[in-house]
Amino acid sequence: MTKYNEIGDLTNKVVVITGGTSGIGKEALTFFIKKNATVYFLGSSLSKGELLLQEVRKIKEDAKIYFYQCNQGNLSEVKRVANNLLEKLDHIDVLINNAGVMRNPKFELTVDGIESQMGINFISHYVLTSILLPKLKNGNNPRILNVSSIAAQGAKIDYAHFNDYKKYKPSVVYSNTKLAMMSFGIFLDSFFKKNNINIKSIIVHPGVSKTGLFSRYKSKLMKFGGFFIRLISQTPFSGSLPLIIGAFSDGVESLDFIGPKCMFQTKGYPKKLKLYKKGTTSKTIDFFINGAINITNIKFE
Secondary structure, three states: OOOHHHOOOOOOOEEEEEOOOOHHHHHHHHHHHHOOOEEEEEEOOHHHHHHHHHHHHHHOOOOOEEEEEOOOOOHHHHHHHHHHHHHHOOOOOEEEEOOOOOOOOOOOEOOOOOEHHHHHHHHHHHHHHHHHHHHHHOOOOOEEEEEOOHHHHHOOOOOOOOOOOOOOOHHHHHHHHHHHHHHHHHHHHHHHHHOOOOOEEEEEOOOOEOOHHHOOOOOHHHHHHHHHHHHOOEOHHHHHHHHHHHHHOOOOOOOOEEEEEEOOOOEEEEEEEOOOHHHOOHHHHHHHHHHHHHHHOOOOO
16 A cells, blocks of 8 residues: 555545544544645534644645534534535545544433444445545545454444434444444445446544543543543544545555554554454345435435
C-alpha cells in the first residue's frame, strides 16, 4: 500500500465523511483538504461544525469543505442530508462511514425506536450508503470505508433478537455495532461483485485513539479504564491513518481490513489485517443486514 505521505494531489476527488467534527474524522478530512480534495462532512453539533470550517480555512483559505448538520440518531435527518447530497453532487469518490457513539451508560432509544448505539453506529450508515450509492457508481475508483473497531472482537450476539435488549451491557452492544460495520462491509463487497459494480468496500479500524469517545466516562472504574486505555493509545492523527490509506492509497483492494500493526492492534502504522472471524459468517452477516432491512425497509438491489 502507498504510504500516507506518498498520496498525491486529490483535486477533483469528492469525499463524504460522517463524524467529521472531531477525533479521527477531523484528522482525516483535514488531510484530504490539504491535498485539495472536496470534502462534505456530517456532524451532530452545529457549533463544532462551524468551528471546524473556520479552523480548516485558516489552514487553506480556498478549501472546498462543506458541513451538514445531521443527528444520525434520526433516520429522517439522515435521509434529508443524503438526498440533499444526491441532488448536489454528480459523483462521490469516497464515502467514509465513521460516526459513532461508544458505550452509552444507560439504555437509550433513537427517535426511530432503535437502541442508540446500533442506530447511530450502523443503521444510519446503512441508510446513508443505500441513498448515496448512485453517486458512488459515478466516482473515479470509488471506495466505501466502514469504520469498525478492535472492540468488535468482544461482540456477543443474540441471534434471536436484533433490537430487543432484556439486559443492556454498554460495552457488548458497542462491540456488536462495530462487528455490524464489519459485516456490512463484507456484505457490500459481495453485493458489488455479484452485480458487477465497480466500488471497493474497505473495512478499517483506528486502534485505540485518544478521542472524545472516552470523555463521557464518569465512574471511578471507567475513569481508571480510560486512564489505562490512554497508556496504550495513539494520537487521533495516527488513528486516522487507516482511513486516509483506505481512502486513497494504491494497492488497497475491496474487502481489505486495515488497522494498526502493533500492541495487539491498538497502535502503530496501518497494515492489512485478517478479518475477525465473528463478522465473516453468513449467519452473522444475514443477522445484521436482515435487521437493518426490517427496521428501514431498505434493500440493496
